Amino acid sequence: MNPFRRADHADTERLLDSAHARVDTAPDQGHSATPAAADATSAAAYLATPNVPPAEPVAALLAAAAGPVRPGELAGEEAALAAFRAARAHPAPAVPQRPRRRRARTSAVAWIGAVAATATAGAAFAAVTRDRTPDPVAPAPSHPSPSSQQDAPRSAEPGRSVAPVAPSPGVPSPVTATPPAGPAPADRVPGLCRAWWAKKPDQREKVLRTPAFQMLVTAAGGAAEVEPFCQRLVPEMKPTGSAKVMPSGSAKAKPSPAAKGVPSPPRPGHPADS
Amino acid sequence: MTADLSEVVSAAQAGDEEAFRFLYRSLQPGLLRYLTAIVGADAEDVASETWLQISRDLPGFTGGEFRAWTVTIARNRAMDHLRRMRRRPSLPVPMQALVDLASDADTAERASETIGTETALALIATLPPREAEAVLLRAVIGLDAGSAGRVLGRRAGAVRTAAHRGLRRLAALLERQSLAGSPVEVEGAPPPRAGSGSALRAPHAEAADG
Known part of the structure; x- marks a missing residue:
């Protein structure tokens, strides 16, 4: 019979705690070398120990559920690291470049608020609530899609010192699409963008389903996001018709390619940038 | 940690x-x-x-x-x-896992020897979602009841209760497996199975709303 059926909450808590205690050893092994191979033994070891009375199959089940890393579970590691690098290179939360709105320019307070909103997700809410302007700027710090924020892009350059991943326009490095396994995949993301952009438009969607572009899709956050993502990353990629955003009233700052994610000089001709 | x-x-x-x-x-x-x-x-x-x-x-x-x-x-x-x-997730895995488990496990002892991570997760996924989430957050993610409660928007005590019920359900499931030694006429589990995650569905939607 199964003694667990008479278990109380304390037993439950003990079981639950002990299940995870075993998992915590896994990353330590994995950190140094190949994680998937390193700890293939600990669950087996656990199950072999007298620690697990046969009368507690639930304990074994929990141990198995919390068992060591399985092959494939860390398959997205390089993609995650690429995303990490991309996020650091472009700390503004992935907002496509687009013309600023007139009202946003009217006050320095609004500008500061926009900087704060994109500098850190945590500060965003505070900044917006404090310095709120008539503009309904939603800070949306956790929004995965890059398409919604409007004032944020303005702070992309001054908000942080940005280490550009993309080479300067005119010096396109002819990187070809390569499989996403390698030492420094983030460096390849701009190249993947260019390779993708070089495809015929009607093939772009299809190639994103191939393994060669998987890293790009992951870094962009989805196939639908690849185009805006690449446009931010690779300045020479002009928006296509669908992605183009016409300035409504403020054509003051030219939507030059240089404004697309190339951070270095503050955009000329815009008062708020000075 | x-x-x-x-x-x-x-x-x-x-x-x-x-x-x-x-x-x-x-x-x-x-x-x-x-x-x-x-x-x-x-x-x-x-x-x-x-x-x-x-x-x-x-x-x-x-x-x-x-x-x-x-x-x-x-x-x-x-x-x-x-x-x-806008549709329920298809969960082919638990079904297969249950079949595997049923064919493999003649005794509780044997079950505990042969049970793999995938099977274990599949069995947990057969629980009502509140219980499954509580068990997973506690045992697999490694949160304490308070942190798990904050993730789920519930009180620590509710998480403890859900996890406890979940483990009891699992225990009963494993016990029946081991006693029957053969397939899965397990009262505790089949409805979610047949419905392919119907039990998984509702509370998630509810959680999403709240």
Whole structure:
């Protein structure tokens, strides 16, 4: 019979705690070398120990559920690291470049608020609530899609010192699409963008389903996001018709390619940038 | 563990790639397993989205239980995903797992020897979702009841109760497996099975709303 059926909450808590205690050893092994191979033994070891009375199959089940890393579970590691690098290179939360709105320019307070909103997700809410302007700027710090924020892009350059991943326009490095396994995949993301952009438009969607572009899709956050993502990353990629955003009233700052994610000089001709 | 992690988190926030890699390796398996119970076969996609958002929002992490923070992101992404799909996740795995388990496990002892991670997760996924989530957050992610409660928007006591019920259900399930030695006329589990996750469905939607 199964003694667990008479278990109380304390037993439950003990079981639950002990299940995870075993998992915590896994990353330590994995950190140094190949994680998937390193700890293939600990669950087996656990199950072999007298620690697990046969009368507690639930304990074994929990141990198995919390068992060591399985092959494939860390398959997205390089993609995650690429995303990490991309996020650091472009700390503004992935907002496509687009013309600023007139009202946003009217006050320095609004500008500061926009900087704060994109500098850190945590500060965003505070900044917006404090310095709120008539503009309904939603800070949306956790929004995965890059398409919604409007004032944020303005702070992309001054908000942080940005280490550009993309080479300067005119010096396109002819990187070809390569499989996403390698030492420094983030460096390849701009190249993947260019390779993708070089495809015929009607093939772009299809190639994103191939393994060669998987890293790009992951870094962009989805196939639908690849185009805006690449446009931010690779300045020479002009928006296509669908992605183009016409300035409504403020054509003051030219939507030059240089404004697309190339951070270095503050955009000329815009008062708020000075 | 949490203290160790917080140092790594700080390093990652400062841009240390190896620290971020360590976080990934530490947390991804648990996140993936948890997500598998919620969105089934799409778990890897949702995990990718999760790490993308973790990357972006990492500078805004202001302390606290980092595991809980990441699993909250994962859960939100999973809810978004379910909303997007507007259909229930297909969970082929638990069915197969139950069949495997039934054919393999003649005794409880044998069950505990042969049970693998996948089977274990599949069995947990047969629980009512509240219980499944409580068990996974506690045992697989490694949160305490309080942190798990914050992730789920419930009280610690409710998490404890749900986890306790879940484990009892699992115990009963395993016991019947071992006694019957043959297939799966298990009262505790089949309805979610046949409905392919109907029990998984409702509370998630509810959680998403609340």
